[in-house]
Amino acid sequence: MSDELAAQVAGIGALAEPARRALYLYVASQPEAVSREQAATAVGMPLHSAKFHLDRLVEEDLLEVEFRRLSGRTGPGAGRPSKLYRRSSRQLSVSLPERRYDLAGDVLAAAIDRSIRDGVPIAEAVREAAAAEGRSIAGAFVEGQGAAGRDDSGLSRTADVLARHGYEPRMSDGEICLANCPFDRLATEHTELVCGMNLALIDGVIDGLGVSAVSAELAPQPGFCCVKVSERGRSS
Secondary structure: OOHHHHHHHHHHHHOOOHHHHHHHHHHHHOOOOEEHHHHHHHHOOOHHHHHHHHHHHHHOOOEEEEEEOOOOOOOOOOOOOEEEEEEOOOOOOOOOOOOOHHHHHHHHHHHHHHHHHHOOOHHHHHHHHHHHHHHHHHHHHHHHHOOOOOOOOHHHHHHHHHHOOOOOEEEEOOEEEEOOOOOHHHHHHOHHHHHHHHHHHHHHHHHHHOOOOEEEEEOOOOOOOOEEEEEOOOOO
16 A cells, blocks of 8 residues: 555544544534634534544644634733634545546646647657656655665665555566556556556656666556566566
């Protein structure tokens, strides 16, 4: 399970508790941030319980906090600002197996912009945008990783990155087979375009990691992503 999917699942799991869900729905429905007293009264909950659940929702990034004096008064004697809660901008979406249609949308939107602006054929623009996204993904991984793991093989590092984006890599004998396609429905309906995008994105990851001993190729087989990654010289 990728880090992002795990975080999404944790966020949704936080709403499984009925009292917490009721508080979230109340806060989300209000036009302005509300106090814990307002929230507790609205859902008929003791104040101490509301405080616990509201702060848990903040920890999961489902709610945000601001501090403001509800009276509107300022200066000495105006009292301490109240802690207020409002819905965060975080969006939750979970699919199993993991799908990354948001990533595909970003790549395709960038490609369409390039195609319109510069007159580049759309298939070429998609490949270029996907490769750039792959390099960006690899760059973020390298930056977050620091010195850790630099002794890992190029194949292992590539698998680590792909695992974080829903590909479910399976390593065996110098090869990575990808057990999940994050763009499955799009690939089924627009196979040539999306599989080309997929290959370019993974090529971009490899390029961004600087692992010259690793290569990717289209090798569709039932039950797997259309791309296979291998150490150079092992491709079949």
